[in-house]
Amino acid sequence: MGILERFGERTIAFLEYLGGMTALIGESVRSLVHAQIRYAETFLQAYELGIGSLLIVLLTSLFTGMVISLESAQQAVQFGIGSLVGGAVTYTSVRELGPMLTAVVVAGRVGSAIAAEIGSMVVTEQIDALRSMGLSPVRFLVVPRLLALAIMLPLLTVFADIISILGGMWIAQAYAHINPASFISSARQAVGFEDVVKGLLKALIFACIIAFVGCYQGLSTRGGAAGVGRATTSAVVISIILIFGTNFVMSYLLFGGH
Amino acid sequence: MEPTIYASLDDVTLSFGEHVILKNCSLKIVRGAITCIVGLSGAGKSTILRLLDGLIEPSSGHVYVDGHDLCHTPERDLVELRQKTSLAFQFAALLDSLTIGENVGLPLREHTALPDEKIRHIVDDALESVGLRHIYDSLPNELSGGMLKRAGFARAIVTRPELVLYDEPTTGLDPIVTNLITDTIVRLREKLGGTAVVISHDLHSIFRMADYVAMLFEGAIIAYGPREEIRTSTNPFVQQFLTGSEVGPIPV
Numbered sequence A: 001m002g003i004l005e006r007f008g009e010r011t012i013a014f015l016e017y018l019g020g021m022t023a024l025i026g027e028s029v030r031s032l033v034h035a036q037i038r039y040a041e042t043f044l045q046a047y048e049l050g051i052g053s054l055l056i057v058l059l060t061s062l063f064t065g066m067v068i069s070l071e072s073a074q075q076a077v078q079f080g081i082g083s084l085v086g087g088a089v090t091y092t093s094v095r096e097l098g099p100m101l102t103a104v105v106v107a108g109r110v111g112s113a114i115a116a117e118i119g120s121m122v123v124t125e126q127i128d129a130l131r132s133m134g135l136s137p138v139r140f141l142v143v144p145r146l147l148a149l150a151i152m153l154p155l156l157t158v159f160a161d162i163i164s165i166l167g168g169m170w171i172a173q174a175y176a177h178i179n180p181a182s183f184i185s186s187a188r189q190a191v192g193f194e195d196v197v198k199g200l201l202k203a204l205i206f207a208c209i210i211a212f213v214g215c216y217q218g219l220s221t222r223g224g225a226a227g228v229g230r231a232t233t234s235a236v237v238i239s240i241i242l243i244f245g246t247n248f249v250m251s252y253l254l255f256g257g258h
Numbered sequence B: 001m002e003p004t005i006y007a008s009l010d011d012v013t014l015s016f017g018e019h020v021i022l023k024n025c026s027l028k029i030v031r032g033a034i035t036c037i038v039g040l041s042g043a044g045k046s047t048i049l050r051l052l053d054g055l056i057e058p059s060s061g062h063v064y065v066d067g068h069d070l071c072h073t074p075e076r077d078l079v080e081l082r083q084k085t086s087l088a089f090q091f092a093a094l095l096d097s098l099t100i101g102e103n104v105g106l107p108l109r110e111h112t113a114l115p116d117e118k119i120r121h122i123v124d125d126a127l128e129s130v131g132l133r134h135i136y137d138s139l140p141n142e143l144s145g146g147m148l149k150r151a152g153f154a155r156a157i158v159t160r161p162e163l164v165l166y167d168e169p170t171t172g173l174d175p176i177v178t179n180l181i182t183d184t185i186v187r188l189r190e191k192l193g194g195t196a197v198v199i200s201h202d203l204h205s206i207f208r209m210a211d212y213v214a215m216l217f218e219g220a221i222i223a224y225g226p227r228e229e230i231r232t233s234t235n236p237f238v239q240q241f242l243t244g245s246e247v248g249p250i251p252v
């Protein structure tokens, strides 16, 4: 196959992906607008993904907060600006690492599970059965998962921010003898309420990415159990890449002016 | 009286990639009758039901159900039509996150305003009619293939649809349950005057219930007619199929 031909094929595949994704998002929005929401399913999904992801989110954030504190405290104390460590830890946690790490962890845990579940429903004709009954797979499956993620990811991010700051505070005190009061006052100077809100806005967008990519990969599964495996892997890979890219764009737009 | 047509395939060609499954295939489904489709394994029988349910679109040609052309109809507009049609899948295709009772009751819960007790009652009746009592609260993965198939059958008939598409409803079931299912298909048609398309390999039950029989071979309907006409057909393909002989025009 010629290079040109392959390039053309890739382009068509990419456009198909965009088209399919746009249709999925459009139909989800339509369901939401018409308030066609299965509340019980949504709460069940939210509960499961929240409880299921909490521990791993807390652990990753805790260690991240601790390591930032460790690194910055080392430097700061050397230059006699130990009082800035609280700001550094809080700033990076709330604006960048809290939303990002939480989203990456949830993409790995929940995005993959969504793709696998929906993908296996495709190969066992359950999705066709839904359509055959006149039920929209989007309303039935996608919207509850989207809403569940949109509620839980920001919530998990709040927990991640808090635990990461606490971890940082602990290390700052234990390692560089920076007392918590000075840590907190520095944090308050560096980070405003607005930053927290912007961080949570990121989390909300990441939630949509994880839900739509997971559902789309699941729904476009082809070819048996191996296909489900491929759908799962690509859901994680694609959403993580999109999360990193979107994070940069959002940081630029939200924080770029400062 | 000339029978009226409820659904039809009109010169349908369908291929998956290079692989042509149906080729200029036409078929009429008579309103209020039971039409049985027979054919070799892999001939495309399930594919015909999926076309009639609007789950897939033909590469060319048209599919009509109750006067509507299903081709190029957006999914949203098919919803109403699909509430009048149901498909009993070859491998049941129950939702494995729901119990059997919830699965069977799902179309009622989603499309009607019936109270829960009433739905429970209808679902119990439907399960009873396929010989499945006491499994209301079981999950699909706790049941055997035959039980799943019957639950899928119950789900397909629970809304009393105008057109029911049964994909091998009796394959793999014991003779007693096979009779029960065959009777249920006939009874539903008599009681409700609905239209049915049944795919089956079981000649005994076919000739018990069918009004019309169609034979699919190499992508097209090669024989179609009232039951007796097919039973006594001199078409060598039909004869070979009905006798199950290895000798004849159908390559083994």
Ligand SMILES: Nc1ncnc2c1ncn2[C@@H]1O[C@H](COP(=O)(O)OP(=O)(O)OP(=O)(O)O)[C@@H](O)[C@H]1O
Binding pocket: B016, B019, B021, B039, B040, B041, B042, B043, B044, B045, B046, B047, B048, B090
């Ligand atoms: N999604 C698909 N992609 C590619 N080929 C397919 C697909 N679905 C069906 N086919 C092919 O279409 C042909 C007909 O399939 P179909 O399921 O309609 O057969 P069938 O007549 O119902 O067979 P059986 O009696 O074994 O159920 C088969 O050869 C199958 O390989």
Ligand SMILES: [Mg+2]
Binding pocket: B045, B046, B047, B090, B167
């Ligand atoms: Mg089949």
